[in-house]
Amino acid sequence: SQQGEEDPQALSIQEGENATMNCSYKTSINNLQWYRQNSGRGLVHLILIRSNEREKHSGRLRVTLDTSKKSSSLLITASRAADTASYFCATAESFLGGSYIPTFGRGTSLIVHP
């Protein structure tokens, strides 16, 4: 079953605005990763945040992690049309003896209008 669930499923904003996407998960995790996928293309790794971290920044990206609420958020500041893509969170959950399987949510489809 899917672990991460992104919210909202779709987000439409104007260039320059901030975009916030949320991800909720169910079990204990070791880390959570955010990916971007342009239409018909592969995944691009954006950022990884570990369970002992609360916030990480990378350029215009800010990711937070709240393990007590089992949720994470991805904030894209000063959005650009090129940010238009689907964004997925993937969690590394425990699997049979300690191995970790990255499992994905359904993604948030972000459209940034120029």
Next chain:
Amino acid sequence: GAVVSQHPSWVICKSGTSVKIECRSLDFQATTMFWYRQFPKQSLMLMATSNEGSKATYEQGVEKDKFLINHASLTLSTLTVTSAHPEDSSFYICSAKEITSGNTEAFFGQGTRLTVV
């Protein structure tokens, strides 16, 4: 960062033929590789987990005789779609996990778009 290379990036094949997709970890060793399938506008669904030197573990609903996985070395896993049909047309993505103890990062290939005609 670690690089995972997937080949081919796209392939068109005739119905009934078999297609092999390769997933290589270029600069690290991966004991475990994962194969995903993605339908248009859908999330990635885990198909199977492949461990070097042992049989793959398939997720429920995935036909192991149709999707043959071989993980012969610490840097290579292959997925063979046997007797492909149009409904097998999809985007297939692999990921590989570093062997480093305690490191649970998984890195993804760029994906293979399979079209069966």
